[in-house]
Amino acid sequence: MDFDLPEEMTALREMARKFAAEEIGPHAREWDRTGEIPMDAIKKMGELGFMGTLAPTDLDGAELGYLGNAIVIEEVARQCGGTALMLAAHNGLCQGHMLVAANDEQRKKFIPPLARGEMLGSWCLTEPSSGSDAAALQTRAELKGDEWIINGSKMFITNGDRAGVFIVMARTSDESKTKGISAFIVERDRAGLSIGPKEDKMGMRASDTVPVTLEDVKVPKENLCGELNMGFIDTLKVLERGRIAIGALSTGLGRGAMEEAVSYAKDREQFGKPIIQHQMLQFMLADMAMEIDAARLLVRKAALLQDSGNPSEVESAMCKLFASEMATKACLNAIQICGGYGYTKDMPMERLMRDAKLCEIGEGSSQVQRIVIARKLLDLRKGA
Numbered sequence: 001m002d003f004d005l006p007e008e009m010t011a012l013r014e015m016a017r018k019f020a021a022e023e024i025g026p027h028a029r030e031w032d033r034t035g036e037i038p039m040d041a042i043k044k045m046g047e048l049g050f051m052g053t054l055a056p057t058d059l060d061g062a063e064l065g066y067l068g069n070a071i072v073i074e075e076v077a078r079q080c081g082g083t084a085l086m087l088a089a090h091n092g093l094c095q096g097h098m099l100v101a102a103n104d105e106q107r108k109k110f111i112p113p114l115a116r117g118e119m120l121g122s123w124c125l126t127e128p129s130s131g132s133d134a135a136a137l138q139t140r141a142e143l144k145g146d147e148w149i150i151n152g153s154k155m156f157i158t159n160g161d162r163a164g165v166f167i168v169m170a171r172t173s174d175e176s177k178t179k180g181i182s183a184f185i186v187e188r189d190r191a192g193l194s195i196g197p198k199e200d201k202m203g204m205r206a207s208d209t210v211p212v213t214l215e216d217v218k219v220p221k222e223n224l225c226g227e228l229n230m231g232f233i234d235t236l237k238v239l240e241r242g243r244i245a246i247g248a249l250s251t252g253l254g255r256g257a258m259e260e261a262v263s264y265a266k267d268r269e270q271f272g273k274p275i276i277q278h279q280m281l282q283f284m285l286a287d288m289a290m291e292i293d294a295a296r297l298l299v300r301k302a303a304l305l306q307d308s309g310n311p312s313e314v315e316s317a318m319c320k321l322f323a324s325e326m327a328t329k330a331c332l333n334a335i336q337i338c339g340g341y342g343y344t345k346d347m348p349m350e351r352l353m354r355d356a357k358l359c360e361i362g363e364g365s366s367q368v369q370r371i372v373i374a375r376k377l378l379d380l381r382k383g384a
């Protein structure tokens with residue numbers, strides 16, 4: 001077993017680290033305040049392949065695989081959680097669903113502009129009354145002639161404020177809860193699609209989150225994405241992969257908090273010496289370093305399983321659960337190490353902490369990840 005990254009992945013990490021430190025980090029506080037990532041920053045990320053990390057090169061993607069995607073997301077999150085969340089939803093959820101389920105014609109039409117960063121993508125599963133119990137969704141699609149008519153409300157949609165295309169999950173049969181849902185590609189300019197105001201969130205503020213309403217939205221028959229009534233089964237595959245990115249995002253946030261705390265603690269003096277020389281703080285940092293490394297290893301295990309064509313349901317749940325809870329803890333301890341200064345907006349820890357908390361909620365809460373892991377564990381025991 002080789003724990004070193006392949007050469008091309010090391011080069012990718014160095015490139016992403018440099019770009020994020022120079023082009024994202026200096027603006028992260030401002031983007032958190034304004035609630036917007038400027039389009040020219042998105043364009044630059046498009047030029048580097050960050051907007052098409054998973055898409056194949058023949059569709060203008062960078063084809064970096066799940067390991068490469070995790071590396072990019074960790075480096076971007078190290079500087080700005082909101083920018084990393086924008087990337088995770090755009091690549092892993094919107095394009096991710098197309099890569100799982102779309103036909104060749106749909107891929108050729110929609111993926112290249114997304115992968116080049118000319119257009120943002122959103123993925124619409126959650127509704128006002130269905131979150132963790134996502135299959136209870138109430139949005140409906142009915143086939144009339146050659147068109148699907150979609151009606152419903154979606155909630156908490158990342159990138160929705162500016163997205164050019166939405167993947168919308170809707171009920172197409174009442175025969176089965178999970179095998180009665182289909183996915184549709186809905187272009188932004190379809191009549192009846194309306195975007196609500198941005199949520200005033202605690203963290204991940206650079207990334208927009210909006211409600212999306214569909215009132216008699218008509219899309220052509222060919223906009224069905226994947227097999228009829230199998231959209232929820234595809235959704236589970238998308239989430240299995242997407243959770244790896246949230247694990248990587250959390251790892252980046254935890255690392256950011258630790259690096260900032262180390263740098264501050266070397267300079268700050270109390271009781272006649274730099275506070276880093278107080279052993280109690282060293283132990284807090286040692287725990288952070290160990291847990292960040294453990295999180296990254298779990299992320300890489302799940303990513304490598306996907307890259308070798310294997311399922312990673314439990315590994316994805318484990319990496320997301322461990323990394324997100326680690327990140328919140330690391331950020332809180334980093335604030336503690338920086339004392340009153342860490343509690344102000346002059347230092348990045350409070351922003352990283354607000355960003356980290358989302359990772360315990362989105363793409364399946366910590367409770368849902370524990371359900372996924374326990375379910376598999378119980379099945380294994382039954383089989384043993």
Ligand SMILES: Cc1cc2nc3c(=O)[nH]c(=O)nc-3n(C[C@H](O)[C@H](O)[C@H](O)COP(=O)(O)OP(=O)(O)OC[C@H]3O[C@@H](n4cnc5c(N)ncnc54)[C@H](O)[C@@H]3O)c2cc1C
Nearest residue numbers: 123124125126131132156157158209361362363364365367
């Ligand atoms: C910033 C942000 C961005 C998001 N982006 C997207 C997006 O792009 N697309 C999209 O479709 N959705 C998105 N979401 C929605 C997100 O996936 C949901 O918020 C999440 O799945 C939880 O659903 P909920 O908020 O309805 O909470 P609920 O499901 O109502 O859960 C509330 C609490 O109950 C707990 N709970 C629920 N069921 C159980 C159970 N069986 N056992 C134990 N505890 C349980 C949960 O863990 C949680 O603690 C986003 C959310 C946020 C906040």
